[in-house]
Amino acid sequence: MLYGALPARRRDAQRNRAAIVRAASEVMTSAGSVIPMPEIARRAGVGQATLYRHFPDRPALAAAVIDHHLQRLETFAGSEACLPSLFRDLLREVLHTQVTMRPLVLLARRFDPGARDKYQKRLLAAFREPLRRAQSHGYVRRDVAPADLLLLFAMVHGVTESAEEVAGARAAADRCIDLLLDGVFNRAT
Template sequence: MTHHPAPDGRRPPNQGPKAAARNRAALIAAAREIYAEQGLDAPLSSIARRAGVGQGVLYRHFQDRDALAAAVLEENVRQVEQAAGAEGATFSGVLGVMTWHLTESAAFIGLLHSDGARRDPGTRAHASVLSGRVERALRGHLPDGHRLAAADDLMLAVAMVSGAVTGPTRQERERRALAAWRLLDVGVGPVRPLEG
């Protein structure tokens, strides 16, 4: 976070690694929000401002726009994996967390449509790894004989739903995502971020 001089003119003490970790987390959270509102081409200055840090802090953590988007993607995937690893996790519950990320993060939607749309082979390979992690998290809770159990059906359904997630507000995007799952006859648990 940006520190302003104290009333007596002294700067607050440097909080070192604690502040760095806090700033990085704030930047990722801000990027997710800004991307949901303005898309992936939103000004990085808006993200820094929302996080409460200067642009220099943003560039200390992320060398460019792609690095920041990759960090948001990684955090999204990590949360889906954590939801899948939680005690008592169910397919519909994990799907609810993943659907929340679809409605919140344009970067996450981009990941799920990574086949050829990516600019360079390295980014495409990274997106493929992340997509595979999402599939494993979901497939680990897919009930035997589920309609999406066939080889490509699960991620094809996810891609179809993510394609329907459009709209000017998070509520509209969620409404459309749930309607798409309903059309596929797939039950989804509460659409919410990972709790805890």
């Protein structure tokens, strides 16, 4: 091992970390705005000490959950399964994830600007090629730029924040998503 290099994680540590990220993803879809670390540990089947050994605080855990979801998006967006005709469904799914993972989004908005910028760049990079393909096949308006997608995310966030209760936020966000997507996509889709 080189000086300063980190040793590879043991398999059980890798499993624990993955279980914690999955459990955190589940908990972050709950109605509350607080992310209860003991509940995450319980759902992951690990002790709180194990959770905090992997993730010393909520922002570190939130960053891991965001990274997990971005990796899934990047994998799908780069696969052959990401057909141009499915771009609307892909965008809708990501917008719905933003709504259902409201506690995560609220926590991520408190990240330092550099971290938020890094995640936005990854998000746009994941959408760049699927958007281009959908445009070349006539599914999406040609004047839509990848950066325009950030406007969609901001609009949906604004709608969810304006509603008092979670059910109202989700209903308003669903309507907003429909209206936004109708503006992005060509009428024939």
